[in-house]
Amino acid sequence: MFVFIRRGIASSLGAIVLAAAGGLSAPAVAQPAPPPVQWLCTPEMASDPCDLGSDTTDLGTGVVSAADQVDESDKPVDCFYVYPTVSDQLALNADLTPQPEVQSIASYQAARFSSQCRVFAPIYRQMTLTPGIEAALVGAPLAQTAYGDVLGAWNEYLAHENNGRGVILIGHSQGTMMLRKLIRDQIDPNPELRKKLVGAFLMGGNVTTARGSTVGGDFQNIPVCTEQGESGCVVAYSTAVADPTVSLFGNSSFDALSPVMGLPSGPGYQIACTDPAVLSGNTDPVGLTIPSSPFAFGIISVLLGYTSFPHGAPTSASSWTTIAERTVGGCTDTNGYRFYQFHLTDPTGQPVNELPLFNTHLVDVNLGYDRLISIAEQQTENWQASA
Structure with a gap:
């Protein structure tokens, strides 16, 4: 039963993306002035979802690591x-309220970076999971609305x-689409x-080269990053276990996502896959x-x-928990799709x-x-040394 449900959700999401892509190719419509910037995370907030201690329990090794105590004023760069x-x-x-699911994903994806940087995260009127299908029918400028909020937050x-500080950009999925456009339009052509x-x-x-x-x-x-310690470059990949046959990610010839943002796609491009083991210098098996x-x-x-925790999400008394299972992988080019493919080192572990x-x-x-x-x-160390 659940297999049917998940396939229905995935198929619907794919249709929504495709429909939105078609709808957003309609002639541009004059947009009202954007609302004031709303922040989900800033260093000035007493508490926000990007502010989570780095203490971690590793269920695979039993090691409990303490949190790194770094004052905001001592962090050398921003995120x-x-x-x-x-x-x-x-x-x-979506509207500009910090919904619980938005706060959760910020903790999942951004909070661990806070050991390295001051984290700024805007709330933006993102394109929702549903009912985006209407976008195809009325040509609603959904992507423009979302990007306008991100651009406004960046400018603010x-x-x-x-104040002259270095900055690390972090995005995933729709967030990456927004940052691809931001970098392409605002940063890449501007030497300063x-x-x-x-x-x-x-x-x-689907970052392209x-x-x-x-x-x-x-x-x-x-450029996309190719060497350990290289700064001023992009880390980008999508993950997979099985050899992909049909996917929204990894193949620029079948990229339904990039046209939504007016970004490059098609057979003349390839999707970036930067191996995190090479760039970090850590080739050990890793967990979630x-x-x-x-x-x-x-x-x-x-x-x-x-998908991730069919036997239950891991938890511990620490702020973070690493699952017991370990994975190994690397960048592959299979059936025209470029992915970071991985597999469990112990096939009897949680799939x-x-x-x-x-x-x-x-x-x-x-x-x-x-x-x-x-x-x-x-990257921060290299950037500081060359600044």
């Missing part, structure tokens, strides 16, 4: 995070908070802003690391329960299931999470 499609609101675009951050870019983690969102190149797709000047508090109930929590069209999209960030944190730390 600007844009969350993925997560809203459960029944609207074309630059004007009032940056490129100097501020410590790095970008653009996960699960010219075939055989590190640039030439989304960005002409900012998530906050120990449960994810707010909704569509994403249900899908996480099936990681896949969703049709989406593969293991929900664990793109949390699989080997600390390798991403290590990459950010090394």
